[in-house]
Amino acid sequence: MVSAYAAGAVILAPIADWLLGAVGREGTFMVLASGLGLVLLGAAALLPGTSAAVPGHGASTDSAAPVPHGFARAVPALWALFSLGSLPALVAFAHAGAFAGDPALVVTAVALLNAGNVIGRLAAGPLDDVIGYPAALHGTALLLLAALLALLPEGLPVLALPALFALGAQYGALSVLTPVATADAVPAARFGTSYGVVFSGWGVAGLAGPITAAVLASHAGQQAVVAALTVVGILAWAAVLWVTPSRRSRHRRRLWATEWLSIQLGRCSDGA
Structure with a gap:
């Protein structure tokens, strides 16, 4: 979907x-x-019954769902991840010809961005099934930085066009992995509200990114835009670290607690 x-x-x-x-x-x-x-009429006809018509579903609201530990930091972290991670590609769609190094290549550049976008969205799901979304998110962050670094040399379409394809693939994959990460971080009953907040980061990036890039390009040149986006890429990777370590740290704490309890039980049994 x-x-x-x-x-x-x-x-x-x-x-x-x-x-x-x-x-x-x-x-x-x-x-x-x-x-x-x-299409909307067909979708409405295919929708299941409303919650009021389904027994036991009337009281299942976002406000009634329990709030898990770490929920308060999960949504801001995911918002930062989605806004920062999608901003470079959204800027590239608006400045494709300049990024490609030749305005005549704008059609090719946009086509490559779109192709990467489709492939990234299709590949991210199976990739998540194989390696998990934390590793996949780190992969998208690495791909983002590699693409932006390849765009830094000016006037080299041989580097810029593959970089734009990679940028589209990163953006597409991130668009799939973000709802997966959100679903893992929040209760199922709170997913709609939470992902609505997270998705607003995409809207902010899509509006502010191209406008800011245009102003920066007019004052400092296109390479200054790419350099600024590289900084954004580094911040996006920091957001990935912000989103993913909580699961690992909780797992480590459980392991340490289990090991400590085993040692204490062993001492008690030795004393007995």
Whole structure:
């Protein structure tokens, strides 16, 4: 389902291009709006019954769910992860030609970003099943930094285009792994509210990132934008560390507590 967000752009682009020539701009938007309306009607028909119609579900609300230890820090950490981790790719979509090193390559650059986005979204789920989301998140952070470092040399499309593909893949994978991490950090009844807050980080990054990058590029040049995004990439990796160590540290504390208890029980049995 998350992958469809990116795949839709690839599938609809040639259809919209044909519609523009066939029925014009207004007609294209009417056709797309009609299609969206039909999809929404189909989705509404496929929805299960409301909570009021399902026995025992009326009292299951976000406010009634127990708040686990660490919940208060989990949502801000995930918000920082999603906003910082998605910001470079969102800026790249808006500045694709400049990032590629040649404005004539803007179509190729956007296509590569979209292709990476689709592949990253499709691959992240199976990758999470194999290595777990903490390791996968660290992999996305490494890929982000590698892509940004490859964009630092100016006017080298041979480096920039693969870097943009990698940037799209990182963004797509992060978009899948963030809800997985959220589901692991919060109770199931609180997931909707919590992920709504986390997802707002994407909105902030999508609005503020390209605008700030445009201002910075006009005053200091495009490479200053890439350098600033590299700093953002480092902060995004710090956010990954903020999100993932709590599970490991709790596991270590449980191991240490178990080992300490075993030692104490052993001493008691020796004394007896």
